[in-house]
Amino acid sequence: MNKHSSTNTDKNKYLFCDNLPSKPLMNMGKVLVTGASGYVGGKLVPELIERGYKVRIMVRETSPVYKTLWPEVEVAVADASNQEQLKAALDGIDTAYYLIHSLRLGLRGFEVADIRAAANFRKAAEEKHIKRIIYLGGLGDIRSSLSSHLRNRIEVAQELKKGRVAVTVLRAAVIIGSGSASYEIIQHLVKAVPIIAVPSWARTKCQPIAISDVIKYLVGVLEISETSGKSFDIGGRDILTYETMLKIFASLLNKKMIFIPFPFSNIRFYAYCASILTPVSNPIIRCLMEGLKNDVICLDKSIKSFLPFEPVSYRDALVKAMSCGEQNREKVI
Ligand SMILES: NC(=O)c1ccc[n+]([C@@H]2O[C@H](COP(=O)([O-])OP(=O)(O)OC[C@H]3O[C@@H](n4cnc5c(N)ncnc54)[C@H](OP(=O)(O)O)[C@@H]3O)[C@@H](O)[C@H]2O)c1
Incomplete structure (x- = not known):
């Protein structure tokens, strides 16, 4: 979460x-939000509280900030590597x-840790007869040659689905909102760099989504x-290349940027440069940048039949994020 910058008043x-379009479920039992100290979880919790749900958050480290921010929530301290702690959190x-x-944890660490965490969670959820797990992945x-990060997001879904719990x-794809690692990388690059050497992977396609729409879908389902x-x-509403995403951001800032096509596309080099220019750490940038070679667009549109609202455009999502209205993080990961 936004480690932990919001005040009780805002x-x-x-x-x-x-x-x-959906309505709060009056007789819903308790809802657990794991990753509540993270970017998406920190935005989801206040929405659930506002809609009247009984919420327990699961965090690895306790802090008085949670009770200050969200006095209504129960706090469970648990690490997904610890089965007993997970069972207590899911009770x-x-x-x-x-x-x-x-x-x-970076490229070498996150894959094993994330699959193990998902397997532990599935087992504990089964044992505690949880009705449903809602997972946000990538x-x-x-079937295509995905980056290890994107592949891992799908493998976590497969791991969670192996059990009896629905x-x-x-x-x-990229979530646009103040504090999201991807957004912070784009923002800091556009602000810091007057000339960008554009590698071929800057022309792959992405369908960025505003954090507001992500939260609506999470609550809606x-x-x-x-x-x-x-x-x-x-x-979100737009399918864009990464190059266009940078250009739109620059135009919103009234910033002149020169884009030069560049044959050299070594991700490690670009990630190193980006880690110097942005507050996001090198291991995270490496993992995210490796995914830039893969198109990340919605092929399945079936969510529209359940939650038929119009998502916001990339430009509007940026404007909202730039307005600092979304409870800024003090420290980006
Ligand atoms: N942000 C995006 O742009 C984006 C885009 C598409 C999809 N998503 C998906 O959205 C989901 C949430 O992403 P996010 O951006 O909110 O991530 P994040 O800010 O990095 O948060 C990750 C959360 O996981 C917790 N965690 C890590 N290891 C744990 C463990 N062993 N036990 C318990 N908790 C653990 C972290 O807790 P600590 O604070 O203790 O480390 C943190 O709360 C992910 O599945 C991601 O793939 C995100």
């Missing part, structure tokens, strides 16, 4: 679900959001039981 200012839970991700076609999977056991691609 905590409800930036809620996203006011015009959600009495109806539905669990699975937002655990170990990208901070877009990408598993899983709803939402798959998203909870409230529509027919989404149980299904997988959905979610995306």
Whole structure:
């Protein structure tokens, strides 16, 4: 979470679900939000509270900040590598959001840790008779040659689905919102660099999505039981190349940037440069940048039949993120 910059007074200012087509479920049991200290989890919790749900958060380290921000929540301290702690966190839970991700461990560490965490969680959820798991993962076609990060996001979904508990999977590309690692990389690059040498992978396609729309889909699928056991691609209004995404950002800042086609496309080199220019750590940038060679767009549009709202454009998502309205993180990962 936003480690942990929001104050109690502004905590409800930036809620996203006011015009959600679904309605809060009055008789819903307790909802668990894992990854509540992370970017997406930290945005989801206040929405669930506002809609009247009983919420327990699962975090690895306790902090008085959680009770200050969200006095209504129960706090469970658990690491997904510890089965007993997981079982305690899942005790009495109806539905669990699975937002655990170990990208901070870098290329060599996160894959094993994330699959193990998902397997542990599935077993504990089964034992505790959880009704549903809702997982937010990444877009990408598993049959194609995906980056290890994108492949891992899909493998985590497969791992969670191996058990008896119904899983709803939402798959998203880059999330645009203040504090999201991908957004912070784009933002800092555009602000810092006047000339960009554009490698070929800057022309692959991406369907970025605003954090407000991600939260609407996460809450919406909870409230529509027919989404149980299904997988959905979610995306924003626009399909863009990464180059265009940088150009739109620069135009919003009224910044002149020169883009020069460049044959040298070594990801390690680009990641190193980006880690100097942005507050995001090198291992995270490496993992994310390796995915730039893969198109990440919604191929399945079935979510529209359950949650038929119009997602915001990339430009509008940027404007919102830049307005600092989304409870900034002090420290980006
Ligand atoms: N952000 C994006 O642009 C984006 C885009 C598409 C999809 N997604 C998906 O959205 C989900 C959430 O992403 P995010 O951006 O919110 O990630 P994040 O900010 O890195 O948060 C990850 C969370 O996982 C927790 N965690 C890691 N290892 C754990 C463990 N062993 N036990 C318990 N908790 C553990 C972290 O807790 P600590 O604070 O203790 O480390 C943190 O709360 C991921 O599945 C990701 O693939 C994100």
